[in-house]
Amino acid sequence: MTRRDLDIAAMYTQYGALVRRRIRRFFSDEEADDVLQEVFTRVITSQGTFRGDSSPATWLYQVTTRHCLNRLRDRTRRDELWVERGAVYWSQPAASADQEARARLAQVWRHMDDETVAIGVYYHLDGLTHERIAELMGCSRRTVGNRLAELADRTRGAK
Secondary structure (H helix, E strand, C coil): CCHHHCCHHHHHHHHHHHHHHHHHCCCCHHHHHHHHHHHHHHHHHCHHHCCCCCCHHHHHHHHHHHHHHHHHHHHHHHHHHHHHCCCCCCCCCCCCHHHHHHHHHHHHHHCCCHHHHHHHHHHHHCCCCHHHHHHHHCCCHHHHHHHHHHHHHHHHHCC
């Protein structure tokens, strides 16, 4: 399938559940449907970026991951603006140890390049191998290892 052959409706039918499962790694059920619509809107507007080098499922996986990470960054920035302006705003219930860890990671990841963040998500959240990540990202296994080491160093420094 080349980019001229993309049938978005067929992709939604075939891969919509896969994309929704991916979204659920980042967001609650309540948000997943909205994010799913956002992702497929993004697919419509960026279908020209599909080169056909990989399967449509792999391309959708990457588009979905990038969209979710950007959405989380935007949410974090909005929360920071509320706090800076003195408003009391809580986007989540009271913090647990897990939420605190996520907040620390979000703080660190917000200041890193997109490639490193995506590699971190693929490895730590999805449990993918270095080989699979290198394939998804179009880089070498060594680059994946170096990015994960950089991420680990920065994360340790944030504690």
